[in-house]
Amino acid sequence: DTAVSQTPKYLVTQMGNDKSIKCEQNLGHDTMYWYKQDSKKFLKIMFSYNNKELIINETVPNRFSPKSPDKAHLNLHINSLELGDSAVYFCASSQGSGGARSIQYFGAGTRLSVL
């Protein structure tokens, strides 16, 4: 049973489209995250939610909107997709923050290709 699952695994779409990536965790964690891994393989945090509340919002275009319907889910919606949005997006979760609680568990990633 996958602990952190995200769908779809691959997403190919045209510029200007709107798309969503879903993430679910069955670990009972309070905190969830979205990361972007760019072409240089750098993992950068985008958003973090704790118990459905946004706690980290890095410098991300407002075309990206996270939605957390409950603490087990954190979906990422992207409007008006651009070529530069092509990347691998990872969802992660942790118990919380501080010490071992901050250990994050990752999904397998969603490879987004914008044509």
Next chain:
Amino acid sequence: DQQVKQNSPSLSVQEGRISILNCDYTNSMFDYFLWYKKYPAEGPTFLISISSIKDKNEDGRFTVFLNKSAKHLSLHIVPSQPGDSAVYFCAATPNTGNQFYFGTGTSLTVIP
């Protein structure tokens, strides 16, 4: 500004020998450090961590060393096995907040 740096993008080691992966950080507020392992087409997997109150943590073949004065940590894998071939990321988190900073990764190849 890259607060966690892994200056070696790749490393090759013979099977059975020791692999040493290095990581440097700049923020003195970091108090918990982690290593993740990543295979292609998979998400990063947690490997081992260390708190800033310790200087060493060991788990089987994996040992992490922390030198706070030098703001440096390293991961030792001994003996190295072909299955250890992957990209290794170090990460750090401060004592408050949920911010998490990853290094750029080191690709380890263990040669049989």
